[in-house]
Amino acid sequence: MKRLLYILLVLAPISLFGKIAQQNVESLFQAANKYYTEGNYSEAIKHYEAIISTGKTSAELYFNLGNAYFKLNDIAHAILNYERAYLLNPADDDIAFNLELARAYTTDKIEAIPDFFVVKWYKSISNILSSNAWAFLAISFFVLSLILLVIYQFSGKYLIKKNAFITSWITLLLFIVSLSFSISQKNRIINSNHAIITTSAISAKSSPSDNSNDLFILHAGTKIETLRNVGDWCEIRIADGNKGWLPKSAFERI
Template sequence: MKKWILALVISIGAPLFIWAQNADSAEEYYRQGRYSAALGAYEEQLKNAPNSPYLYYNIGNCYFKMGSTGLAVANYYRAFRLDPRDEDIRHNLNLALESAGEKLVPGGVPEVLHKVYFYFSAAELKGLSVLALGVFSLLACIWLLKRRLGRTTLVMLAVWVVIAAWAGSVKRLEQENWAVVAVPAAELRSGPGMNFPASANLSQGHLVVVQDTRNAWQEVVVKSQGLQGWMPADSLEKI
């Protein structure tokens, strides 16, 4: 029995010990300015914690320090989707986007409204929607059986509808095939090939939405500039 307990402790404790060592190493590498080594350590941690916004944030910091603005934006955006309330994540994402000529908050949209809209992540909104539906269902049963709490039931119905619509809106936005220019510069062409004329030149860090894929080319929309065209697939990093 003692052997089984010891084996269980080792099997649980060893990965945690290794993870803690990697975390300490990554932070030490970063403090020393060894960003490539820190990046490797953070990416190793990410294998065991694929939904950690803070690892994506730290990976984004490494790429930004290394001059890879596009890959920094991609990882900051992944962190932002998981924890949109974190001010550091929001600040660094906006900073990286601005260095590429982009903005986190679209023109004409008040920043406070943008913060409210992205206060919860898509997963949190889904959970809140399920919770609101459960509360409404309970109140509806009470009203049907005892004819009580009618107004409260209607209010809860309205709350559930708002949250469900909010969750659906954020989810649809995330489901768009977002990508970021990950090379120093990429030409936007009128067709899927080098023989088609270039209509624009995008620097790394620009956000695009992928519409179609043909061989090694992808058709994209640059929403911030109202442009559409084709780019080499290897010049983009999917978010």
């Protein structure tokens, strides 16, 4: 009895603090939206970023933050947050539209190397849903497959057994495909190695040194891929395949 009371006394403050933290996040989000509606975009940004600093993130939060930066004509940070929102929910048409709109305001127009058609096809299908949505679909197919196998096992009618067996294998295949897309999306989020240039203009260097040769100039809002770090420098690759070195202070990771 004493042990149970001790556990309850320990868990009660944790639960209480969790509720308070959630209420604080909700109040910050409501305040941020209010500031945005009133046109006070700087205050809206402060409140959205205060929420992110607590560890709470969502596609909606990054989308709203991107909108606030866009209103202040900070295209680089608008793109950065639209990219973060798109990473979490690639199926959202509003996020995709605003991201493309913001990209239209960037200086650098780099022609990307096209993906192999199979890779392009795989990405286009996996982007139909978010990682969580694919995971939910995978679980649904798995449960349905189990139900069909039970029907196959216990049904006394040949036609029902046959249809249940065939359909169970189809749903099992759909489970594997959905799970694959979910894992792929989750890995993109966890292992994202892309970033956005946030300084107005920066020269990519031939080596990690200020004294090395200039290779090309990148401007705010351009998306890059980070490859490896050497001290305060990072080797990067742009969409057309060209590589160079940039100081880490020149960009923010998605």
